[in-house]
Amino acid sequence: MQQLTVDLGDRSYPIFIGEGCLDATPSYLPYIAGEQVCIVTNDTLAPLYLSRVQKVLEGKKVTAVILPDGEAHKHFGTLNLIFDHLLAKKHNRKTTLIALGGGVIGDMTGFAAACYQRGVDFIQVPTTLLSQVDSSVGGKTGINHPLGKNMIGAFYQPKAVVIDTQVLSTLPAREISAGMAEVIKYGLLGDAPFIDWLESNMAALMALEPSALAYAIYRSCENKARIVAQDEREGDVRALLNLGHTFGHAIETQMGYGQWLHGEAVGAGMAIAAEVSHRSGWISDTDLARVHRLLAAASLPTAAPASMTVDQFLEHMAVDKKVLDGRLRFVLLRRLGQAFTTSDVPVALVQDVLVKSIAKGLVGPG
Amino acid sequence: MQQLTVDLGDRSYPIFIGEGCLDATPSYLPYIAGEQVCIVTNDTLAPLYLSRVQKVLEGKKVTAVILPDGEAHKHFGTLNLIFDHLLAKKHNRKTTLIALGGGVIGDMTGFAAACYQRGVDFIQVPTTLLSQVDSSVGGKTGINHPLGKNMIGAFYQPKAVVIDTQVLSTLPAREISAGMAEVIKYGLLGDAPFIDWLESNMAALMALEPSALAYAIYRSCENKARIVAQDEREGDVRALLNLGHTFGHAIETQMGYGQWLHGEAVGAGMAIAAEVSHRSGWISDTDLARVHRLLAAASLPTAAPASMTVDQFLEHMAVDKKVLDGRLRFVLLRRLGQAFTTSDVPVALVQDVLVKSIAKGLVGPG
Numbered sequence A, B: 001m002q003q004l005t006v007d008l009g010d011r012s013y014p015i016f017i018g019e020g021c022l023d024a025t026p027s028y029l030p031y032i033a034g035e036q037v038c039i040v041t042n043d044t045l046a047p048l049y050l051s052r053v054q055k056v057l058e059g060k061k062v063t064a065v066i067l068p069d070g071e072a073h074k075h076f077g078t079l080n081l082i083f084d085h086l087l088a089k090k091h092n093r094k095t096t097l098i099a100l101g102g103g104v105i106g107d108m109t110g111f112a113a114a115c116y117q118r119g120v121d122f123i124q125v126p127t128t129l130l131s132q133v134d135s136s137v138g139g140k141t142g143i144n145h146p147l148g149k150n151m152i153g154a155f156y157q158p159k160a161v162v163i164d165t166q167v168l169s170t171l172p173a174r175e176i177s178a179g180m181a182e183v184i185k186y187g188l189l190g191d192a193p194f195i196d197w198l199e200s201n202m203a204a205l206m207a208l209e210p211s212a213l214a215y216a217i218y219r220s221c222e223n224k225a226r227i228v229a230q231d232e233r234e235g236d237v238r239a240l241l242n243l244g245h246t247f248g249h250a251i252e253t254q255m256g257y258g259q260w261l262h263g264e265a266v267g268a269g270m271a272i273a274a275e276v277s278h279r280s281g282w283i284s285d286t287d288l289a290r291v292h293r294l295l296a297a298a299s300l301p302t303a304a305p306a307s308m309t310v311d312q313f314l315e316h317m318a319v320d321k322k323v324l325d326g327r328l329r330f331v332l333l334r335r336l337g338q339a340f341t342t343s344d345v346p347v348a349l350v351q352d353v354l355v356k357s358i359a360k361g362l363v364g365p366g
Helices: A046-056 A076-088 A103-115 A129-135 A165-170 A173-190 A192-206 A210-230 A236-242 A245-255 A262-279 A285-297 A310-318 A347-359 B046-056 B076-088 B103-115 B129-135 B165-170 B173-190 B192-206 B210-230 B236-242 B245-255 B262-279 B285-297 B310-318 B347-359
Strands: A002-006 A013-018 A036-042 A061-067 A096-101 A121-126 A140-145 A148-155 A160-164 A330-335 A338-342 B002-006 B013-018 B036-042 B061-067 B096-101 B121-126 B140-145 B148-155 B160-164 B330-335 B338-342
Touching (some): A013 A210, A036 A103, A046 A165, A103 A121, A103 A140, A103 A148, A129 A210, A160 A210, A173 A210, A173 A236, A173 A330, A192 A210, A210 A236, A236 A338, A245 A330, B036 B046, B046 B096, B076 B103, B103 B121, B103 B129, B103 B140, B121 B129, B129 B173, B160 B165, B173 B192, B173 B210, B173 B236, B173 B285, B192 B210, B210 B236, B236 B338, B262 B330, B285 B330, B310 B347
Parallel strands (some): A036 A096, A096 A121, B036 B061, B121 B160
Antiparallel strands (some): A002 A013, B140 B148, B330 B338
């Protein structure tokens, strides 16, 4: 079992990575302050892992909430099921929530922890590649609104993150790809040697080769932890983590949450961001091709959905959280392994890139 | 115009108190970072004050949400009207919300600010005595849940608090009394000289004599600001502010939010807490009588509702946020002007005090 620390002063916390940490007492007990624990999971994962986590918490007063599975349920109605349960079971403000699941469970449970009685502790136990390398680390929590993704939420840090690489063996191939989008993102935005490594090892990763997976997850978390420690609440540094996300969120919102997986939309979004970087004169033809090749090797889309219009993109991007005082803000690539934020991209250039990306005629993943 | 500061390091903020600060540019503009502003108010207050606040913000892009009036609306459905509006009007994360109203508007707007795009700025403009002396200061925000009051929320500090004493002239007498409960609370919990002052000046306060009101509000805010600066997130010090609230919340929950006003329930709750303090041997007959007399002088209830049972009290108190690991925690009076928290009160003693309080046969205010 390896261990990383997210360094945030008195809110610092450990990330445990390895095979079997799901069942290891030291991953949990030092981070549970009271007697009460509530495990939040979904109806797909409960049969697989719930009893294992309950077993490791023997001696605590443990209850469980089982939510419906899927991004389509990441809204207030589902969040409220957690509150209903916590109140019905009389959980007090010393309780600890455990998010056992992917990004949807992690984001909703974290937000429930942020709001329940104005804040209780929580532990992330991410069970998808995407949540292991991205959403479980860094304290972004929230729910969707019909008019925008993650529009209601909080910055709220967990007490610990428990990443068991073994659980990925039951994950559908599409979700491995979706997670790989965020792994590739860390290379593109700030870790050029990691891009080289990914180009050499993508086949092993897609085959779920254990040591390759563990390395990619560790390195992704290390990159994320460094960025979050520098900038917890998304100033300029943390904004780099949104590479591909402005376009990606527009795709998710338009296509309906869950039709395109988040990682798939981010894959397409990174392809578009790379095109904009190329057209703006930052990256070469060769580098653009490398980005596309790496995304394709991870079975990710490299273009916008054929059914979307440029106006739909612009409309959704105008309510994106990254928009400030009406100006679209983009994360672009200065070179492979170095991203930057800018509001100085001509709208006409973005429109043209989108027209061409849409024209590739991608019907969509899945 | 007087000014106080709530001292919370880089989250410190000013409280402006005086006649006319509602219309004063310096109360707002230095605390608005961006171009967008959203005023949140209710259908009772909008005709009275909305255009005045809009006028003082001329030059900003100002929108307004008008919510239904009353504690019965302090739930997620109403909160969501704020989110719907902010998203429909494309407010970005540099927007500033202005809470123009009483405690319900302040708590909901503050919570909306805490959650919208994971946190935007807000300014409190409290228009009731209760919110001026209590809920607008200190950063407690939230909404009610059918199983408990303020169970969903956040600690989230405003950028400024603007208290115009003139607005109290339109407040119903019942709401003046309700606010006076919190004023009396500051005396009882930690400011003995203020109790003496209140005993001499309650008639003037109830007659809305301007200089008496301004002094009582300033001194209340001063007490609250000092306590919040010592303990922002409700450890032992801030818990003293809950004097009367454990019993009070049980009354509100049982009787239905809004039937008993919050301050009325706190008044009854303080009477009960004083009885428990007396029965536990802390305060004398004379002091208990002083507490009852002061509450009565403010036209506040001094006993539990006749229609409630002891079991209903205990049931509601068991889910109160102040309950830790199953033990009821009370704020009691060691003497007038000095409160303390304790979990060491025999349940039988509390039951007996409640039986006697209920037996007084209070049908209820209003």
